[in-house]
Amino acid sequence: MTKQEILSKVNELINAPSVCAPVKSAAEAYVKAQDKKTAEALVKELEAEVCSVDELIGLCESDKGRQIFGAERAAGMIEAARKSKESGNKYCICPACQAGGVI
Numbered sequence: 001m002t003k004q005e006i007l008s009k010v011n012e013l014i015n016a017p018s019v020c021a022p023v024k025s026a027a028e029a030y031v032k033a034q035d036k037k038t039a040e041a042l043v044k045e046l047e048a049e050v051c052s053v054d055e056l057i058g059l060c061e062s063d064k065g066r067q068i069f070g071a072e073r074a075a076g077m078i079e080a081a082r083k084s085k086e087s088g089n090k091y092c093i094c095p096a097c098q099a100g101g102v103i
Contacts, residue, residue, distance in 0.1 A: 001102075003034075006103065007031065007034075009099050009102050009103050010027050010030055010031055010042070010099075010103060011031070012095070012099040013027050013096060013099040013100055013103065014027045014028060014031070016094070016095035016096035016099060017095065017096075018094040018095055018096040018097070019095075019096040020049055020096070022045050022048075022049065023042075023045045023046060023049050023096065023100065026038070026041050026042040026044075026045040026046075027042055029041065029042070030042045042103070043103070046100045046101075046103055049100070050091060050092070050096075050097045050100040050101050051091070051092040051094075051097050052090055052091060052092065053081050053084055053085045053089055053090055053091060053092055053093065054085070055092065056077065056081045056092040056093065056094075056097075057078055057081045057082065057085075060074040060075075060077045060078045060081070061074075061078060077093070080093055081093050
C-alpha cells in the first residue's frame with residue numbers, strides 16, 4: 001500500500017462508528033505525526049482490537065452476544081458474517097475492523 005492509501009484507511013478507521021477509543025486515539029496520533037513510533041503504536045492497538053470474523057460469529061452465537069445485540073440482530077449478524085467469511089473475508093464485518101484489518 002502507498003502512504004496515501006494507508007492514510008485513507010486510517011481516516012476510514014477514525015470515522016468508523018464502531019471504532020473503540022484506544023484505536024481511534026492511536027489512529028489520530030498517526031495522522032498527525034506519520035512517523036514510525038505512531039505507526040507502531042497504531043499497529044499494536046489494531047492487533048489487540050481487530051476481531052476476526054470467527055470471533056464475531058462466536059460472540060453473536062453466545063448468550064452475551066444476544067444480550068448485547070438482541071437475539072434478532074445477533075442472528076442477522078451471524079448470517080452476514082458467515083457470508084462474508086465464505087467470500088474470503090477474515091475480519092469482523094464492522095467498518096472499524098474492516099479498515100483496521102487492511103492496515
